[in-house]
Structure formats: structure tokens, C-alpha cells
Amino acid sequence: MKRFWLKVIIFILLFIPVFLYVQNVLHYRWPDDDTYAKSVDFTRQPADSVDVVAFGTSEMYAAYTPVVTYEEKGITGYNLAVENRSAITTYYQFQFMLKHQKPKIVICDFACLFDDEYALPSVSETIYRRIVDGTPDPAIRLKLIREICRVDPGQDPVSWLFPVFRYHSMWNEITADNFKWDKHEAITFEPFKKGAEAMPVHFDGEPYEITPALWETDRSPDELKEFSMHYYDMMIAECKENGIAVVGLLTPKVSDAAVYQTNYPVMQSYFDSRGVTGLNYNTYEQIERMGLSMEEDYMDAAHLNARGSEKFSRALAADLKAIFHDLPDRREDARISPSWDADLKSYHDMVEGAEAEYDQEHR
């Protein structure tokens, strides 16, 4: 009998690496895989070197470029916003952030305040898979999985813990890349971007003129949803516990100008009740102030390109400095300024290079 159990143990020990290898091969490769890559890059930031961390959806990801706020006012930061939206994932990203940095300000677009069932994993699985797959910290990943399965009992925890049970049907799509041991081996987030998208691209489609008429609407405001508020409230409470200021920020998302024209007052009342500083850049006046034009500064009507992001980030730096007087000027911090100066140069080189390339192609 002992021999039998020994054989069983040997088989299990042999099977585990086989299973992990199969799981690695059949792991979905997210396009660009930037969520994982930038999370890893975030963990490499020197301790207490990041003063502002941004969370939120793709509009925030495209809008906030920390190296520009550093250049403008010496404010260091990191952009942890991702392409999709969920208050649950935002909260667990925030938890991940707290393990590595203690910033002075957390910026969040609170884009999910009006989401409820839509935000459930069964409805928007991609959002959750992206963050679960993109979280390098196993403990946070486990907490997030537990929460996903708690809020949505229909979810199968095994498929979250062992993604091969979800992605196995990809077997007929695998390429040579799938056989590399580290799924993120070839992907690194350009460190100088500090988590920002910073895409030096031109407007995709037919740009239209930004006029005050875009904000005119007779729609009724949406209602705040308990489901998402619960996670935002936890994030705000933990920020307070840690002495972190929270900024609720609306990016200049022209495509939803009318929506936020009615919804922002609701958001503002939420911010006021929680002691959150509200900054609304999605107004005609703010867009005028920043000098944004759709043709020059947007990728599409919702997302800024690198040029627009630069304008936005300079305005944001000025506003943050005006509100939070004690924000340090990191340009004078000998510990981190050399690397940030180098990153700033790389950033400008990248944008200028891309612009020159574009000009050459379209000359």
C-alpha cells in the first residue's frame, strides 16, 4: 500500500509542472499586456517616490502623463488607470498600490459611480480577467478572485485560480509566443511613461469642432449605484486612514459632454459628502483653458493623444499645486530627480520622434 501512495505522490509531483506548463501555453495574451507590464513597472519605483497615483478607465489612462506634471511642477506620479471600468478592480488595484507606495494624492475618475449590474463579472468578464491576469501580486489577485466570486456566485473560482480552465479552448490559436515560459517575457512597459498611455497618434476619424452646444442637453441625471459606491467608499476610507487626499477627476471626454453635464453635479454631491476634491475638466471652459482641439489633441472624441495629454497634465499640475500646497517639488529631490529627468527626456524624444515620423509620412 505504501508503494501505491508513493506512486500517487510521484505522479502528482510530476503532473504539477506539466499542468503549469499547459496553463502557461494556453494563457490568453492580452493585446500589449500593458496592465501587467505597468503594474510590474510600478513595483520598481523607488519607495515613497510617487506622490500622485491615478486610477480609472481608459480616458484617465490616456489623459494623465506623470512626467509632464513632474516637468511642470515637480509632481511625480504614476498612472494605474486601465482600459476598462469596474469599481471592484479599481479598489483592488488601489490595494496593490498601497503595498508599494504611499502617495500624497489618489486621483480617480469614479467612472463607475453609475454602474451596477453592468459591472458584474458575468456581464463584463473581460474587465476582471484583465486585472486578475494583470496583477502580479498573488495575494491581491486571490483577494480580487474571492470578491469576484462573492459578488457573482455564478463565477467558477477554479477558472479564476487556474485560468487554463477558462482559456483552454484557445488551443487552436496558439503561436510560438505561447511556448515562452514567461507570458510577459517580451512585454515591458516603457518606464519613462510612468503608466500613462501617451500615444503620439492623430485623430482617428472625422474630428468635429468643440463648441458649447455639445454640453447642451435635456437628459435627466443618472442615479448613483450602491454596488460601485461601496468599493469607492472603501477606497476613500482607506485613503483617509493613510493620510492620502482623494481627487475625483473628470477628464475632457468630449464624446460624453452632455452625459457628464447632467451627471457631474451628482458626482460632485458624492465627492462633497465624502470629502473628495472634485475637478471637472469636461467643461467647455476647461477645454478652452487647456487649448484642446479635437483634431490636434485627441485620439478619438473620448481619449486624448500625447499632445492633448501634455496640455491636460500641465493644467492638472497647476491645479494640484494650487489646491495641495504641501506637494513637494521633486525636481529638487536628488534621490529621484536624475531618473525622472532622464525619463522626461526619453518621453520628449519619443513624442518628437513619432511626430517627425508622421510628418515624413504625410509630407
Place this chain on the structure above:
Amino acid sequence: MELTSYHFLLFILAVLILYYALSRVKGAQRYVIAAANVALICFMTRKTILILIVFLVLFVYFAGLLLDKAVKEKRKALSNLILYGALFFVVAYLCYFKFFKWTYELLQQTLALKGIGLVEWIFPIGLSYYTLTMCAYLLDISHKKHEAERNLIDFFAFVTFFPSLIEGPINLYRKLMPQIKEQHMINPDNLSEGFVRILWGYFKKLVIADRIGVLVIGILSDETAAGPLVFFAMVLYSFQIYADFSGGIDVVMGVARMMDIGLTENFKAPLLSVSVTEYWARWHMSLGEFMEKYIYYPIVLNRRIMKLSKKIKSTYYSKAFSAFLASVIVFVIVGIWHGTGWNYVVYGCYQAFFVGGAVLMGPVYKALLQKLHIQAKNPVWHIFVILRTFTVLTFGRYFIRAKDLTGAFELFARTFTSSAGKQTLLEKGLDVPGLIVMAIGILILIIADILAGNGIRIREKVLHMHILARFAFYMVTIVCIIVFGMYGGEFTGASFIYQGF
């Protein structure tokens, strides 16, 4: 909790640990089985269903005791009264849940008007299997094959034996009960054998059956699909239902084997059947055994029917009459047992037509073969009759694949209508690699049946392989199930087809 869920695997693991942990405590394993039966019923369905099942078990338990007493006291009239009364009740119980759902819905609607809500209708899990087990139990007591079971827990453990609660097989008291009462010590051979069988079952179910199922649904749900494509879908359905049902049974048998309990085999290479009659001796054998022992022979040996058959002048037809009549009755019952609706009745009649026809036309067929100089053992002829039987059975499955009789005739009509446009398999749910995996799966199924038909069991061969080769085989099979299995995500894994019966 489905048979393919990891919950089920964890449940089995927990039961096995407890079962063998108590192997040295006399009689404890029976309690583990009974507790596992209760737990599985509760996990798989509503707790109220457990009450319904327990009620039926109690009824049959006491009916069995009374019947046993009456039989022993040779009080024939009383024993008949108890036997037929109890059988009537059990069959009525099954029929109520199978055919009278509408009465409950009517009650629901009536009470709803008065503001009283009733829970949703649920078919008690495994009812079709354990009601037959109970009928066999009562009949065997009356035939003095065994005594009534005196221990209620043992009786409950036997009737609702959890592995066969889900998909059968139909267990007989004299085969299963002695094993339940025995003390079982852990045995590596049983564990290995059971494990291999479970793997094979999951492979058949998840890799073969469910993959075929996608294509079958893809073709049949497309109303423009017609002609040979529809027949092809039905051919695939024949493989699907076999892989699905036998896969489920392999899991059940594997679990029981791990517990050192042998259940009645349910399949014996049915793909190799040379006639519909032989097919029913190879397919769902536990049902066949029940029908043969408790319906077929009692009809054949019934004095009134024998008397009636003697009125037929021809000696052959006089002998064949009772067999023909019994076959027709058996298969109509088999059809009805499979599901509700006239399509199932017609399905039973269709099978009865071929089985009964074979009884009546046997000598004519034999003479025809002789006249044409066809040797039954000729390989070409042998393959021909296998394909002929498969085709006949495939047409029969039109009646159970369709949702009702009209649907079945529509399916026939579509088969014999040419399609309007060009039809391609690639638009029906599986891509080329998926079709290749499906084809390989079907090939494996056929090869396994051919080998089994020749007395070669792959799982036995595996168990005798060198340990490294065995490990490699296990790993490849598990990886194949994980990777090529159809589960999770966009694919809503259909329950085992027979689970609903």
C-alpha cells in the same frame, strides 16, 4: 453539481476518504454510503426532493417487509395484493412526475391567483432508475429470489446508491446489496482501475460527446440545413448520445470501482451490433436486463398468452407469437421510459417493429441469406450489417432528438429535401481544428468498441503498462480533457443526456 463539475470530483474524494477511513469499523461504510446519497441529493437538487425520495423509499421498504411476510406465510392473495398495490404506487409515482407536470402547473396557477406561491417543479433526481430498482426488488421478493431487507439504512443506501443515482445503471438487490453490506478495505487495484475508468468517461463526455453536440445543434438549429447534412447530423448524434451516456456510466462505474463495488455493465460495444435485437443486448444493458426479466419473460411465459399462441396454425409463428408480443410491449415501455410525448411512444414502436419483425421474419431472412449464398461471417457482409443496423438506429433517433412527434417528422422531411444553397460544416459551430478533434474522437470511440468487441479492454491494458508509460498515459489523457474538453466560457456544457431521465 454536475457529473463533470469539480465539485463532484471533490465530493467523491471526500466520500472515498471517509469510506476508507472507516473501513475497519464494522458496518460504518454503509452509513457513509447512505450519508453520501443524502448529500448528493441535496447538492444536486432541492432538499424537498429528498423528502419525496425518502417517502418512496420508506413506502417500498415497508411494502417489502409485508410482502416478504405474506410470501413466507404462503398467503398468495395477500402477497399479490401487496405486490401489485406497491408496484402500482411506484409506477404511478414515476408516471406522475414524468407525465403530469401540467397538474402541478395548474395548481400553481390556481394558488397564484390566491396569492400563494409554490416552488418550481423539479423532477426528482434519478427517479427513473431507482423506481425500476424498487420494482425489481419487490418482484424478486415475491418470486422468492431474496428476502426483504430489514435494515432501513442499508435499504436506503442500496436504492439511492449515489454513483448510479445520476445516470444509472439500474441496480438489482441481489447484486448490489451484498457488496454494500461487505466491509471494503482499500485496494490499489480498485483505485487505479476506477481512476482510469473515470478518465475515459470524462474523455468521452467532454472531448467527444460535447464537441459533437456543438455541431449537431449547429446543423439542426439551422432551418436551411437539409438533405444529407441533416442525416449526417443525426449520424453524429448517434455517436454523441453513445459517448455521452457511456461516458457518464464510465464515471459512475469508476467511482463505484474505487469503492470496491461492481455495478452492472451498461454497454458492450453497441457500435458493433449486427441487428437491432443485438443492439438492445449491448446498449443500456441494465435496462435491458430489467425489461427481459420483469416484463419480457413474464409475458412470454404467461399462460393466457401461451394459450392464445397455440391457436396459430403455423408451428413457428405459434412459438414466435408470444416473443413478438412481448418485444412490442417491452419496447413501447422502453420508449415511454425514455421521455414524455408521443415521439417516445413512436420511438418504442419503431424499435419494436425491428425487434418484433426479426422474430417473425427470422426464418425468411435465414432462407434468403442461404439462397443468396451469403455467409454471416463474411467480413464484408458483417460490416454491411453493422452499418445497416447503425443506419436503422440513427433513423430511430430522429424521434428522440426532436422535441415532439411533429418535430421528428419535420426532421425526416428535411432529410429528404435538398438544401436551397451550398451547405458547409464550417458555419455550424466548429472550425477545422475542432472538426479534426471531433473526427479523431469518433475514431477513438469506434476503435475502443472494436477492441472491446474482441475482448480487449484498453483500460486493462493501461493498468498493465510500465509505470512510466502509465504515468505518461494518465497525463496525456488529463491534459487532453483539460485542453480539448468542451466546458466553461461560451460553451454551456450540456448535462449528461441521460441525467434527465
